[in-house]
Amino acid sequence: MNHHGGGHRRKQYRGADDYDSHDRRRDTFDTPEQKLRKTIINLGEVDPVQELPRLASDIRAANEAATAAGGPAIPAITEGFRIGVTEQPFKIPYYAALLRLLHDPPAEAEENPPTDGSPTLGKQVLEDFWKGFQTFLDKLAWREIRLCIQFFAHCTMAGLVSSQTMFELFRSFTAVLQEFGVSHGRAMKAALSAAEGLMIAGPIMSKSGADVTEIITAISDYSESMTGSKNIVQPVVRLHEQSSTIEHADELLDSAIAALYVLKSSDFAQTADSFPQPYVEYPEFGSPPFELPSVLVPPEVIELDGLTTEAGEDAQVKKEEWPAYFVRLFDNDVTPDPTTPSGYAIRSAILDILDVFEVNRKECARLLLEYPKWTLHGTFKPRPGAPEQEPVPEKNWQLENSIIEITLGSIFLLPESTYRSIYYIALITEICKLSPQTVGPAVGKSIRKLYTLLSDGLDVEVAHRFAEWFSVHMSNFGFAWVWKEWAPDVSLSARHPKRRFVRKALEYEIRLSYFDRILKTLPEAMQTPEAQCMPEEAPGPEYDYDDPSKPYHDAAQSLLSLLRGRTKAEDVVSHLDSLKNSISETAEGNVNVSTVVRNIAVQSLLHIGNRSFSHFLNAIERYLPLLRNIASGGGAGATGGSNLEARLDILNAVANYWKRVRNMVVIVFDKLMQYQIVDPPDVVSWAFAYGGALTGAVGKSTFDSFQWDVLKGALDKANGRVTIARKKVTALRKEADDTAARAIATEGAAMEVDAEAKPDVMHASESPALTNALKAFATLTREQKAVLARTLDGFVGYLVAEGDANPTAAEVIAEKSWHNRINWNEVQWGTWETWCWFRHFCRAYSPYLRNYTQSLEEASLTKIGPSDPAVDLFKKTWNIATGQDV
Known part of the structure; x- marks a missing residue:
């Protein structure tokens, strides 16, 4: 009550009129230009076809009002079109229809047309829109470029753009495919821009006599040249096959080419059945069409930083882009076949929605479920409760299945998805919340299909992401899954992909919940230790020296007391020396005393920090001198040095302590690398030498997902350090060069006064900071090369090393063996998994390998x-x- 009274008194004190006017000043009002822009952007909130004439009339009225007030509204109108086309691509056909209406004279001018030759409103907007396209082209904003070309293609079909100049625009983009050394990313974006534009404008191109075969052939020839690259990014692996075509998946550019050939075979008659054309009902456009100016696609900008590799090439690493394969989960009568014109158009549109609305997953989910509003009649089956419609032959697909299939295909792109997997995972959750009755079954069917593909060659990295998505999705919906469907598979080999998936998914679920809760969701057949689905006990640390009956219990407890008492690091080091001496006196057999002491020290340090992540960091940071001493292999007073055995002992101690919580192993390894207790090459060596033992690997040829997580952490750490060092060198070099340039300019001005004066300017390379940064960069580059070399060595040793040949490595890649995989044992499945991780290493880190x-x-x-x-x-x-070999 006091607050209300105070507010009332304050209003009376200031005066009611003054208070009200103050509130009004806080309100924001849209300018006429902003209102006009929003009106254009909001086209189609009810029915786009019915709204078009009214919206065209409103735009004319707004333009006339703006002209009368002193300036036309063309910039605001064009900006509305530009935003609508590039941020709401599903509306592009309707924006083309709106522009067509703006080319017609207003109703009141039909009897008295203007005689001054002034361009129509629509032509003014189109000319201004082209200027915006030129800006996108200069910036190489590929998504905007591609969507603008689709808009121009629809305008060509509406008679607004010259078909010949549109064809020349397509040729400008296919010319990119002939560039020497063109990157696949650039070539694919240029090819898709031309291909999708041709799908839309093909009918008028064909009638005008344009050689559409030239465009299709140029794209097809480029795609065929990438056969090698396609082999190692297919989501379904056939090690015995070297082919660009494979079941259960299709490549994005190949799908576009296939759709183009289908269209061409029918003289583009199917275009009208694949893309909305709301402008076809309008009277024929009688005015001369707009001539698109000639363009050249700007070259890629390559920033040279002067840091070279051993081959003398620029060391700047550019992300390698690969062919994009999408997993297919459903038959063509359930979801559209992307190799057909209609199927490709739908997948392209849904992918654009996923891309544009990545910033707002809730809005993205809503638009995906509303997508049928922007498609041709009969494309999708009506939603439950909607009026029944006559099914359209070869269409009538299921919307939810299509959305889930394309979204999962985006998650499973190799070597990595366009956005982080968590975006797509959260998006699927939002879609399920909006329509659980229809989306839930689609998700369930997708999970079952992916599970089936596990035994048919689903790539290990895709299976890894599948387990992540499955576990997170289950956590959002009460971990409700029908596990009994998969219970019979416990009879398969322990390293069969299905068994591996179940263990990995349950491990992730435990991280997201509790051991006991997840155990209760499983049928009895999957709860037993023999089933090997769940860990034998709840995750947690395992301190080797808790039990008084175990060796070295007393020594460990004495060290633990010092650490808990926050004893100074140098005193703890001295205590370790005394422990080493006492253990040496009582040690029996071939016990490595140094290894024992390191294991006691590291596990004790982890033990005092196991309550939380912050406790762990505090313990590590307090005893960094102790860890550095251990890593150096020295005694009291040792401050550094290199001792691979000591560093591997540290890593083994961490792995043994957290062996029941393997993600903690990866986390602690990362922190040890961050604090430079161990180096990335050490972690790589550990992953190949010891990592398999932690997961029960059988035989030397087995490399699994846990080892990959450890390896990836080391590779990313080494590569990241080089990237940071490169940026620092570049910044310092620029700063030094700027300083030198200013000094030279100053000295030059002084010399004009005193001709005998000599400039005394420190050259950029003589800068102490830059010199140190270059030394650091060279050191980190050597470390990066060592990490890559040890990784390659590891895979060579596992699969094809001379003198240590693994006959299973050759056996599992044979076609006959693959067809008999139902009888494979653990070693054979483990070897197949190792092959797949080697492929993933090569494709994921190819930019660094090429250096x-x-x-x-x-x-x-x-x-x-x-x-x-x-x-x-x-x-x-x-x-x-x-x-x-491409």
Whole structure:
């Protein structure tokens, strides 16, 4: 009550009129230009076809009012079109229809047309829109470029744009495919821009006599040249096949080419059945069409930083872009076939919605479910409760299944998805919340199909992401899954992909909930230790020295007391020396006393910090000197040095302590690298030498997802350090050059006064800060190369090393063996998994591998044994990744 009274008194004190006027000043009002822009952007809130004439009339009226007030509204109108086209691509056909209406004279001018030759409102907007397209082109904003070309293609069909100049625009983009050394990312975006525009404008191109075959052939020839690259990014693996076509998946550019050939075979008659054309009912456009100016696609901007590799090439690493394969989960009568014109148009539109609205997943979910509003009649089955419609032959697809299939396909793109997986995962959750009755079954069917594909060659990285999505999705819906469907699969080999998936998914679910809760969701057959689905006990640390009956219990407890008492690091180091001496006196057999003491020290340090992540960081940071001493392998007073055995002992101690919580192993390893207790090459060595033992690997040839997580952490750390160092060198070099330039300019001005004066300017390379940064960059570059070399060595040793040949490596890639995979044992499935992780290493880190191709080959590939199918496949994969075989 006091607040209300106070507010009332304050209003009386200031005066009611003054208070009200103050509130009004806080209100924001849209300007006429802003209102006009919003009106255009909001086209189609009810029915776009019915709204078009009214909206065209409103735009004319607004333009006339603005002209009368002193200036036309063309910029605001054009901006509305530009935003609508590039941020609401599903409305593009309707914006083309709106522009067509703006080309017609207003009703009141039909009897008395203007005689001054002034351009129509629509032509003014189109000319201004083209200027915006030129800006997108100069910036190489590929998404906006592609969507604008779709808009121009629809305008061509509406008679507003010259078909010949539209064809020349397509040729400008296919010319990119002929550029020397063109990157796949640039070529694919240019090719898709031309292909999608041709799908829309093909009918009028065909009538005008344009050689559409030239465009299709140019795109097809480029796609065929990328066959090698396609082999290692397919989501369904056939190690015995070297083909760009595969079941259960299709490549984005190949789908566009296939759709174009279907259209061309019918003389583009199917375009009208694939893309909305609301302008076809309008009277024929009688005025001369707009001539699109000639354009050249600007080259890619390559920033040279002067830091070179061993080959003398620029060291700037550019992300490698690969062919984009999408997993297919449903039959063509359930979801559209993307190799057909209608199917490709739908997938392209849904992908654009996923891309544009990544910033707002709730809005994205709503628009996806409303997408049928913008498609041709009969494209999708009506929603429950909607009026029944006559089904359209070869269409009538299920919207929810289509959305889920395309969204999951985006998650599973290799080597990585366009956005982080969590965006797509959260989006699916939002879609389920909006329409659980219809989306839920689609999600369930998708999970079952992916589970089936696990035994048919689903890539290990895709299976990894599948487990992540499955577990997070289950956590959002009460962990409700029908596990009994998969209970019979406990009879499969322990390393069968289905068994691996179940264990990984349950491990993730436990992280998101509790051990006991997840255990209760499983049928009895999957709860037993023999089923190997769940851990034998709840995740948690495992301190080797808790039990008084275990060796070294007393020594560990004495050290634990010092750590809990926050004893100074140097005193703890001295205590470790005394422990080493006392253990040496009582040790029996071939006990490595140093290893024992390191294990006690590291596990004790982790033990005092296991309550939370902050406790762990505090413990690590307080005893960094202790850890550095242990890592150096020295005694009291040691401050550094290099001791690989000591660092591996540290890593083993961490792995043993957290062996029941493997994600903590990855986290602690990352922190140890961050604090430079161990180096990334050490972690790589550990992953191959010891990582498999933590997950029960059978045989040397097994490399699994846990080892990959550890390896990836080391690779990313080394690469990230080089990137940061490069940026620092570039910034310092620029700063030094600017300083030198200013000094030279100052000295030059002084010399004009005193001709005998000599400039005394420190050259940029003599800057102490820059010199130190260059030394650091060189050191980190050597570390990066060592990490990559040890990784390649590890895979060579696992699969094709000379003198240590693994017959299983060649066996599992044989076609006959693959067809008999139902009888594979643990070693064979483990070897297949190792092959797949090697492929993923090559495609995921190819930009870095290409910087050191020669030295890596000299260091690692010379260890490969004589030629056999396994060796040939290994070299083939390596050559594709390093750009030596595309």
